[in-house]
Amino acid sequence: MSNLVKFQIVKSPFSVTIQDAGRFGFLEQGIPISGAMDLKSATIANQLVEKPDDNPVLEITLSGTEISISGKCQIAITGANLSPRLNNKPISTWQTISIKKPSIISFGKAVSGSRAYLAFNGTFNLKPWLGSFSAFGNLTPALVLKNGDSIEGLPSTSVSKKIYPEKYRSTFHNSQKIKVWKGPEFDNFSKKQIDHFLKTDFKIAPNSNRMGYNLTKGFKNYKQKNELISSGVLPGTIQVTNSGHLAILMRDAQTTGGYPRIAHVLGDDINKLAQMKAGDEIFFEIVSL
Amino acid sequence: MKIFPLGDSALLVNFEQSISPEINRKVTQLQKQIAAAYFPEIEFMIPAFCSLTIGYSKSKTTFSKLKKRVLALKVQQANSEKENPILHKIPVCYAPTYSIDIQEVTNQTNLSKEEIIELHTSQIFQVYMMGFLPGFAYLGSVPKQLFTKRKDIPRKRVEKGSVGLAGLQTGIYPMESPGGWQIIGRTPVEVFDVKKEQPFYFKTGDQVQFYPVSKKEFDNYKK
Numbered sequence: 289m290s291n292l293v294k295f296q297i298v299k300s301p302f303s304v305t306i307q308d309a310g311r312f313g314f315l316e317q318g319i320p321i322s323g324a325m326d327l328k329s330a331t332i333a334n335q336l337v338e339k340p341d342d343n344p345v346l347e348i349t350l351s352g353t354e355i356s357i358s359g360k361c362q363i364a365i366t367g368a369n370l371s372p373r374l375n376n377k378p379i380s381t382w383q384t385i386s387i388k389k390p391s392i393i394s395f396g397k398a399v400s401g402s403r404a405y406l407a408f409n410g411t412f413n414l415k416p417w418l419g420s421f422s423a424f425g426n427l428t429p430a431l432v433l434k435n436g437d438s439i440e441g442l443p444s445t446s447v448s449k450k451i452y453p454e455k456y457r458s459t460f461h462n463s464q465k466i467k468v469w470k471g472p473e474f475d476n477f478s479k480k481q482i483d484h485f486l487k488t489d490f491k492i493a494p495n496s497n498r499m500g501y502n503l504t505k506g507f508k509n510y511k512q513k514n515e516l517i518s519s520g521v522l523p524g525t526i527q528v529t530n531s532g533h534l535a536i537l538m539r540d541a542q543t544t545g546g547y548p549r550i551a552h553v554l555g556d557d558i559n560k561l562a563q564m565k566a567g568d569e570i571f572f573e574i575v576s577l
Numbered sequence: 578m579k580i581f582p583l584g585d586s587a588l589l590v591n592f593e594q595s596i597s598p599e600i601n602r603k604v605t606q607l608q609k610q611i612a613a614a615y616f617p618e619i620e621f622m623i624p625a626f627c628s629l630t631i632g633y634s635k636s637k638t639t640f641s642k643l644k645k646r647v648l649a650l651k652v653q654q655a656n657s658e659k660e661n662p663i664l665h666k667i668p669v670c671y672a673p674t675y676s677i678d679i680q681e682v683t684n685q686t687n688l689s690k691e692e693i694i695e696l697h698t699s700q701i702f703q704v705y706m707m708g709f710l711p712g713f714a715y716l717g718s719v720p721k722q723l724f725t726k727r728k729d730i731p732r733k734r735v736e737k738g739s740v741g742l743a744g745l746q747t748g749i750y751p752m753e754s755p756g757g758w759q760i761i762g763r764t765p766v767e768v769f770d771v772k773k774e775q776p777f778y779f780k781t782g783d784q785v786q787f788y789p790v791s792k793k794e795f796d797n798y799k800k
Contacts, residue, residue, distance in 0.1 A: 312620050312621045312632070313621070314711075314777075315621045315622070315623045315630075315632070316608075316621070316622055316623055316624055316707060316780070316781060317707045317711060317712065317777045317780070318707045318708040318709060318710060318711050318712070318713060319711055417771075418776075427711065427771050469582055469584060469585060470582075471581075471583070472581040472583060472589050472591070516594075517594055517595070517596060517625075517626045517627055517628075518625055518626060518706060518708065518715075519589070519591075519625045519626070519627075519628040519630070520583065520587075520589060520623035520625055520628060520629075520630025521583075522583060522584060522587055522630070522632070524584045525583065525584070542708065542709070543623050543708050544623065544625055544706060544708035544709070549583070552582070552583055552584035552585075553584065554584065554585045555584070555585050555586055555635065577582060577640060577641075
């Protein structure tokens with residue numbers, strides 16, 4: 289008898305995606321890095337089930353997802369507090385959870401943050417694409433789980449229960465300061481524009497996703513000095529479009545772009561941004577190298 | 578050569594900011610030099626028209642340390658042997674079914690269809706950069722007479738294999754996608770195949786020359 293465990297998406301208003309630490313080998317071919325939006329939370333989820341930091345995990349976005357688990361195994365849930373319940377009883381996150389029988393994990397209200405991570409103490413029956421298990425649009429259909437889709441995994445030997453200390457857990461806020469370094473084209477902007485950049489409470493616009501966050505309150509009457517020649521961009525790059533809008537590129541961002549890069553979000557703060565959603569507020573702070 | 582940080586885990590090497598085969602060659606040369614040397618701190622590189630983005634592991638180095646190492650390489654560059662880029666010969670069918678924007682290109686350039694095809698097939702282009710779509714190669718430079726503006730309103734759907742013009746660039750759509758390039762033909766060559774272990778036909782620095790084929794040759798190309 290096989291002791292494979294099946295994870296099935298009973299329902300999910302947004303797709304559940306498989307993500308690892310990212311796909312790094314093919315940026316020069318135009319393939320985005322992808323990977324868990326909040327890498328830090330995904331890493332901790334893996335540590336709680338004693339798996340390597342870059343093991344694939346499930347990324348669950350906002351409320352309303354239900355996942356059935358067919359049998360005995362261990363999991364851990366970290367990241368956003370999406371009010372998770374196990375068979376309709378609240379369960380604790382940031383710790384190893386033992387599933388003892390066929391169960392349903394359901395995610396309710398998004399109390400804080402917007403992306404939760406579910407790590408599995410086992411090996412999912414999945415094939416990597418170009419060396420990574422991270423979902424990338426239509427090219428990796430097996431890594432994007434929609435209503436009714438399922439994946440199987442072979443559980444590993446049980447590990448002892450671990451709890452990630454509360455004082456070290458990330459906390460998520462609707463209004464945050466985001467640390468940046470100056471971008472390569474920072475000096476293309478006027479003093480007035482830089483003042484606006486540093487003194488505005490930008491809001492994340494509704495048309496924001498894993499590729500990038502658009503911000504409200506861009507530069508008024510913006511005219512770009514001269515056309516730039518396309519060059520590398522990365523998660524965290526803040527671009528100013530020709531209409532003066534600011535956009536922060538996120539994990540699924542394209543690899544090159546032609547807009548001036550005013551600033552770049554520091555690595556740890558990309559994880560913070562990953563947990564924010566449309567309507568949330570951010571302020572930029574330039575830190576020195 | 579100017580070096581900037583691009584966040585706390587990448588540096589950007591800017592060469593003279595213009596589009597030319599020589600400057601682009603410097604980009605791929607630096608990339609090769611880095612690949613051939615021992616740089617365990619480097620996680621990826623993004624060669625572009627006239628810049629190289631280098632991603633590094635924060636736990637293994639810092640911006641200033643890596644900047645020094647890259648600048649040290651520059652000195653050796655003069656001694657590096659001559660490049661022998663791969664030349665890809667790519668068939669293109671310019672038949673009316675595929676050259677759907679030829680009229681617009683004719684209007685913009687005052688060239689006949691024959692002249693457009695002649696200019697498009699008589700040059701050896703260089704892959705300046707990969708990007709936009711997986712496997713999409715920005716090829717240039719197109720002769721100035723063939724300069725074409727992008728479509729005002731991008732098409733919602735450009736077919737896979739479509740060959741387009743934009744500014745002084747030309748390129749092949751590796752898959753069906755929205756796009757604003759002026760489409761003048763189609764190639765039967767698969768420049769991206771998701772099922773292959775190495776799905777990509779081109780890489781930055783390769784050379785490409787198009788040659789015209791008839792509709793019949795196009796149809797027979799797919800064995």
